[in-house]
Amino acid sequence: MKTNELTLVKAIDLLDKKEISLEEVYKDTLRVVEAKNKELNIYLSLNKNSLMEANKNKDGLLHGLPVAVKDNFLTIGLPTTASSKVLENFMPPYESTVTKRLKKAGGVVIGKTNMDAWAHGSSTETSDFGPTKNPRNPKYLPGGSSGGSAAAVAADMTIVAIGSETAGSIRQPASWCGVVGLKPTYGRTSRYGVVAMGSSLDSPGPLAKTVEDSALILNHIAGQDDNDGTTSPVPIQNYTRNLKRGVKDMKIGICYIDHPKIRNTQVAESVLEAGKIFENLGAKVDTISISDKMENGKILTHEHAIGVYTVVQRGEVSSNLSRYDGIRYGYGRDRFGHEAKNRIMLGTFTLSKGYADRYYVHAQKVRSLYIKNFKELFSKYDLLISSPSPSFALPLGSLGDDPMFGELQDMLVEPSSLAGICGISIPMFHDEKTNLYLGLNIMGDYFQEEKILRAAWAYEQATKWNPWIKNS
């Protein structure tokens, strides 16, 4: 086995035992990058000093191992473009909190990964630098917006990766690429130094080979940050300590499988099967039906969430992207691509005089209903499960010119993203014919990352779907 195919936990263990060296890890990893990056278009830039930095960081808990970072995290010494030509060649003058913490813990940024431009999308097809291809099957999309980071993990072009999610941008590409993607609770990880998209939604998190790797990375990046006033003072937990305690006596609710788009599909079948697995592991499992109005014990349909998300996210985008004036850094606004223009303009419209109350305030009220709905459900359930995506990865070119493409892709995660709760996507099915994966989305209440990780770990161990567990 090549050392680039190791999980983070295994690589740390073997480095400790001196059975492998950092030189080997970087050599194996960069060999795959060189062989495949041109075709798959995963890395936009590579750190030429990675091995040198690794040797400097080798005493840290992450032992100098490589981390692939989505290109919307500011990194000193490496360009940060958010996959937009507006920021082409931009060299950040400061470092994001997440990458700063990873470096302090002994991680090394090996390169910056492709994404939908400004994280606007669910396919990476809106990147100004061309789409990323799915390493599991290059005729297919990796999903997005953190498509490059998910693909880097899937292709073993890194040991672990970092992405960010606004609604689905970690969990959906994790699902499509057959990797593990953790979206922490809003405010659990710092947004400082992340190119802002939807400021009331953005949550940085890991994309990794296993649940345990994700927990380990969360240990290092979670927690309050003086530079981000929206990070929470709720104490962080040690996410690896209780990871293997199992799900006995947990109450789990299955969601969204009665939606017409999901009903009778492999997605619904696999989610139901996951419910049975949890039952066998000692959990109590119910199915929760959807409703288009607030009803106790039912989950509010995601259809309204698409509308709320469209208004809230576009509004925040129009405000955040107003800073790109081409004066202090970057190029002018004529360089924005179609999707960014679309979102900026729609947001400007819904926040403009005469429309802000009608759209924005109304949407924020409906958002409150989703929060209320999740609070009620989490008073009865420990966890909710569904799928992060209504389908397998779609073929390259699927984006077309549908202005709602991303919203339809992300419909199953938008309610939870609007509420700001945490969720993790782990492999739950593998199609032998196409080599593509489906993911299981395990959602927990605010700051219950420990609980979702515990359930995800138990599921991962009890099933054969995670390729890195299968091979170890």
Next chain:
Amino acid sequence: MTKINSPIVDHIAKLAKIPLSEDEKDNFATGFTKTLEVVDKLFKVDVSDIEPTHQVAGLKNILREDKVNEEKMLPQKKALSNTKNQHDGYFVVDQILAED
């Protein structure tokens, strides 16, 4: 139903400072109308007596100490390092006031 026409698109583009071609204007007018059809479904949801969401995790009035954080300060050279147009250590901007 909210219908977006070309003059509205022009007005929004001006507010957002986004340069648009004629083709783009038509494209956005159609696209926005389609998007707002989805959004308009929200008005069917009864939200009387519901407070709008302000902060999902319930944080209120987060203030920082009124103290200069030198770590966050950029020296002049660094601050100017990404600009395409500088003069005597300043950023150069377009003239916004016309001379009479």
